Amino acid sequence: MDGGDSVAMMTYFQEMQAANHNFFHSQWLDAEGRLKDVLWVDARSRAAYEEFGDVVCFDATYLTNPNDLPFVNFVGVNHHGQSILLGCALVSHEDCDTYRWVFRQWLHCMNDTPPKAILTDQAASMRKPLEEVMPTSQHRWCIWHIMYQYLKVELKKVVYESITVMEFENRWNALIVEYKLQNNDWLCDLYLERHMWVSAFMIHYFWVGMKTTQRVESINSFFDGFLTRNTKLYEFPQKYAAAMDKRVGDETDADAKCSKYIRRLVSGFSVEAVFQKIYTDTKFQEVQNECTRMMFSYPREEIQVSDTLIQYLIEDRVWVVPEGKSEDVITDRKMFYSATFNTETKVICCDCRKFETSGIICRHIIRILEHK
Template sequence: MQYKNDGFYSSMDLDDDGRLKNVLWADARSRAAYEYFGDVVTFDTTYLTNRYGMPFAPFVGVNHHGQSILLGASLISSENTETFVWLFDTWLKCMDGRAPKAIITDQDRAMKNAIVIVFPNTRDRYCLWHIMRKLQEKLGSYAEFKSGLKSGLQRCVYDSQTSEEFETSWEVFTDTYNLKENAWLQSLYNERMYWVPVYLKNTFWAEMSTTQRSESMNAFFDGYVHSGTTLKEFVDQFDNALRKKVENEMAANFHSFNATVPCISHLPLEKKFQAVYTNSKFKEV
């Protein structure tokens, strides 16, 4: 690939016997996209483990059309701090030493440690969806779960406008349902800076609060790769999937340059947005 593609970057991490442990790669397009869209990155290893037991771990961002874009990809052999340090460090080299301003991960302890080591100035956020999805499993056994407990916790998390408001409503919530001793909730409270929206609102997140970007990228690879895919097939199919992704982006670019979404008001401000935004972003506005 390096021979065919000038800006292609790859790095392999071998064990003492010369066997492949971890590999990271990014093509010229991903590296160029990072220049523009590298502020916020999501990183997730939960999608696919191939027949060698190596999780696929993509770095994913979002472009000016709101589409998920690939900013690097890796296959890793274990999910410990040492592996993530190697991976983040290598990815940083690939991106000319420019760390993302913010990163969204899935609450993995080893990942968190590695971020502190390699990206000390990057704001780390846990995927909110992963946390809220565990409510049933962790608190479902309480009698009041469906009659107020679940909605009380959701209100506390989503509706608090200031950190003081969150602290107060958390206090009231844990008192009301006698949850002061619940170890899971206690650990979440201790790490509230990493996942409660009110503590994260001063950072730019490109409209992402979850690793769903990684998941939508994962869904994109469905049909191309699966758990029985060999490494050789993986690389070929990965390439095919990426080509399709590029076509989608080019189609959106073409549409933005050649079609105009009409304004719905006579405000000069709206006209300004119409001129500077892509069609998909203008529709949102």
């Protein structure tokens, strides 16, 4: 960093710390004592992490400024489904040493409480440091980076429509044979690392519904309008602060809207009324969406597995828009899900794992609840 730049950053940090002693910042100097890497976390982000720290997306793709310092972000999602910033850093290198330092400082700032799960891109320089610094966090690759290559449509089908690992393996093998891709190194490597990105391997973990870099895309819009490639480093703190204020305002507005306005029920299902009371408006809309789609799912078979356990086979329809076509050529296909209902504990578990992975009760479970 140039002299004026590091002074501007340090001044900003001092002001922030004076205003709130929970503001965290850390810097790494090179052998000559020059500022190399900086990481900082707002007091508000530290508080938000306590509530919304289950799943974190770590992104290093946001604009590289003219000084060639990547701007890396820790991003989470709040109860309104909005992206929230959980810390950021300007780094001098994209190597293991630098990321190790970033992860260590950030974790230290968050009271050494790692997230349950973390999403990153495929960079090898992040993988090892993450394993070392946060060994208990489930690490997942952002699928968008993987899908953004050829065979996109076919791969998407294999990945998203396979509920079980077995299903994925069968479809993958069929795809490889069909397109004669046995010698494709890229796909072979991806397959070896399938536990890092295929949904079927991830259904036991809570992801707040995060699958792709959707969070990162919206964190880009977080800073868009405030930061550009041409933002000088000395201007950076003010622009960053303005972006943060805007986001705080968005959350306050959403909170106010939720307390004033109650969305009307669309179905007669008792489940819907329960979530109307306990979820925010955005999350409640996701439940309503399931209620609406429930009209298309039917229990086809009911098997008494034991005295207290009933298994249901539920027929459902999924809609598919063929790649590159408009929405009026949507086709639908039948799919079957299996769900179990424990008559004693009243616990229902569905194959699709929507509740476990995103916190939204699925239409198959709603169907059984209504049925019983």
